[in-house]
Amino acid sequence: MSEVLIFGHKNPDTDTVCSAIVYNNLKRLQGMDTEAVVLGEINDETRYSLEYFRVDVPRIVTEVTEGQKVILVDHNEMQQSVVGIEKAVIKEVIDHHKIANFETAVPLYFRAEPLGCTATILKKIYEEQGVDINKTMAGLMLSAIISDSLLFKSPTCTLRDKIAAEDLAKIAGINLEEYGLAMLKAGANTKDKTIKELIDVDAKEFILNNDKLVIAQINTIDTKEVTDRQKELEETIYQEISNKSLSAFVFVVTNILTSDSEVLVLGDKKEKVASAFGKSLENNLMTLKGVVSRKKQVVPPITEEFNK
Template sequence: MSIKIFGHQNPDTDTITSAIVLAELESKLGRDAKAYRLGEVNKETAYALKYFNVDAPERLDSVTEEDTVMLVDHNEFQQSAPGIEAATILAVIDHHRVANFETNAPLYFRAEPVGCTATVLYKIFNENNVEVTRELAGLMLSAIISDTLLLKSPTTTDQDEKTLYQLAEIADINLELYGLEMLKAGASTSDKTAEELINGDAKTFEMGERSVRIAQVNVVDVDELFERKDELVEVITKEIDANKYDLFTLVVTNILESNSKVLALGEHHGVIEKAFDVALEDNAAILKGVVSRKKQVVPNIEKAFASLYE
């Protein structure tokens, strides 16, 4: 039976490309594996796939106890494919926190504190003496550019930077030129619906007994998006009511200035003030220097909840 490899729901560039890259590695190591995606391909990712002439993976809606899978770029079950609890998980390759995860059998689990899953995958290629083609190098460097905002994010490590430059040599590209064009390709919001904006890159986190939804949108013009604030509030409120979120946070990140503006709604929206030492004005605030959901937003909100409500 073919191994199904996929990343998290609402896939970003790291999730899509890491699934493709790991499937190729497994195939070269003699396993029958195929990459999948759990959602639509965003414009940034589409730019990278087109540039390196690689097809997007087939969509996967759910898995069952008959499926054997490998997970990339996530491990929390609520972010994974419906039915993941019943599937046989052979491996996890990730760079996030480990939470809400357990299996009935041993597995290969590799989660490293780096800025991108692709950084870990490049190591695994080298450890297995498997050649990295130009196409695979291009996919991995695209993931690193995306997750580290071209090495500007605080999640960036020396390993990410070293890996990015090595991959750029293999792919034979100008990092600055390609990186900025790729990021800009995904930064336009004018043609997206409010629903697409709040769900395009959103993850649910269980923080104690609270359900927290954190969406992030990368832009080059924050004001352009916040001109649609009333529309965004309306659709976020519907999401809160439908899914019983205690907090819904939309983080709008300016990729050129490395700052964000947050929109917080829900019963516990005030926790954002404690988390970032800001005052919300009409449920919004500027978060200077905040660009990383993984390293800056999630940990700060968790700590604020612990101090305010426990």
């Protein structure tokens, strides 16, 4: 095993996986003994990107031992990280999310910027350190930005993300719009997924006051394709609520074509979740027009409501 493991959050998405690979490439070029790994199976969108740029899927790590040196990308909240993270030695964090539930025994390099994607930060780091970005690394960083910004439709996307993506597309030698749409569509297929896969593909745990919530999201080009399976979804989600002692489970189904979301909310605090958006649930569902970003449009109002 390498001296330092680099990884993103559980239920890895494209930014988490690509950022780990890209930062590992930089560290190894600089002579460090590092390895990019993932904390679970990758999704269809990420697989499309890795296959397109002919990059192997990193090995899966489910637990780290005491004293293992690690670098975290695309997350900092401990409950979103690997089992055993509290016993590891965190050397660095590169992230674009809020800082929460994070504490270390020794100083570290911590870089968090309010950008739409971790890969945008990594592009800056490459440039700051005078390291050339090759076509493959450019393609992976571009894929991460497209994913996190929903091809620049998300409110989390900044001008710097868009400029970075345009630069990276030139280096990678690809048409940004054509590749981006193909990549997003590859990840929007829900027909062949089991119910457990649907709710797990991009699920994150949050601790808000004394309440534990899971906020999961899936992208689709046909929302009804998912909501038609509501009975099965509810059965599986109620099991998750019981197993993890959750106050609420929030399942956001986002249509990448209309930029709207249907949200299924279950649990004892489901009405509190709905009130965060000034909504009432109908059959455990609510519609959020123009909502595509969990980080900027879903988590903040829920956090505010639960912290009252």
